Amino acid sequence: MDKNLQIPGQYIVRYQTAPVVPAPFAHFYTLKLDIQSEQDLRVDFDILYNDREELSDDEIYDEGFSKDDDYKWKGALPAVWINEFKEIFESSKTIRKREESEYEDFIEIELEENGKYVTIYPVDKERWSYFLQEMMQAIFETGGREKPFELTYLEIDSEGKTTIDLKASFGKKEFTLSKNAGATRKLHWDQLQKIMDTVYKAEFVADNATETRPTKRGKYLTAGDGLWYQMGVAVLETTSKSKDLAKIEALFNTLAK
Numbered sequence: 026m027d028k029n030l031q032i033p034g035q036y037i038v039r040y041q042t043a044p045v046v047p048a049p050f051a052h053f054y055t056l057k058l059d060i061q062s063e064q065d066l067r068v069d070f071d072i073l074y075n076d077r078e079e080l081s082d083d084e085i086y087d088e089g090f091s092k093d094d095d096y097k098w099k100g101a102l103p104a105v106w107i108n109e110f111k112e113i114f115e116s117s118k119t120i121r122k123r124e125e126s127e128y129e130d131f132i133e134i135e136l137e138e139n140g141k142y143v144t145i146y147p148v149d150k151e152r153w154s155y156f157l158q159e160m161m162q163a164i165f166e167t168g169g170r171e172k173p174f175e176l177t178y179l180e181i182d183s184e185g186k187t188t189i190d191l192k193a194s195f196g197k198k199e200f201t202l203s204k205n206a207g208a209t210r211k212l213h214w215d216q217l218q219k220i221m222d223t224v225y226k227a228e229f230v231a232d233n234a235t236e237t238r239p240t241k242r243g244k245y246l247t248a249g250d251g252l253w254y255q256m257g258v259a260v261l262e263t264t265s266k267s268k269d270l271a272k273i274e275a276l277f278n279t280l281a282k
Contacts, residue, residue: 030111034060037135040157044127049074049094056157064104070164071097098168105198106160113156119145130154162195174217175249176224178277181242189277193217204281223276227269233259244274 041053054072061067073095114134123146125131132153135144147153165171174193179186190203191212200212224246234252239245244256254260262269 028115030060030114031137032060032063032107035137036060038157039133039135041131043130054161056160058110060107063107066102066104066107067100068102068164069099070161072161096170098164100168102163102167103197106163109156109160109198113153117153118148120148121145132157159195163198166194167196172249176220177247179239179245179247179253180277181239183242187281189280191220202280220276223272226263227273228261228263229254230259230261
């Protein structure tokens, strides 16, 4: 098989969560990519959640889902996603034989080869799952279903205030930082996942958060939901021995430099 991405070319990616994943988290989607040129990517996306109808309204609400979470979107994604798809497609090992495991996500790619459509299966499923998760987030953002990622760290002490604003656009695949409303500088995209892993490892307690911007001494986080979470009050350690808060503070001290 020709490992080079065909431009123009059409690719259909089908994804399904591992069979062991329970409702309402189990889902599958079809992602049709129509690459018309190096700058023109058309997408037709359709995601469905499994067995949603078997859950009561209370169960759906408790899990943070709604009955209209199934989603369809057709439109254009920024050209950066052509390069992203090209990179993972051309560097991945694939096989022709379908393999399924109850503990692994299922991924297949349909494409045209020598005038007929064939189906291939990526071997590095974990890498593809992460890539597709980011691309799906780009679709949600571009389609207006979700807003770009925002996270603000505010520290108030005797010397004044320090604010670190982080913004990430999955659609454009751009990650930026601004300190004290100053000039914006770009961060490497890979830093986003590391920052999210560090920050969201701690426990966020919405009942202890406040809707008003803090003015008293302390360290605070807000993630664009209108709530401010004070470290040690609304952002807590996950266990008695964890060092989550110290790691978050060290992270933002490093970013502030």
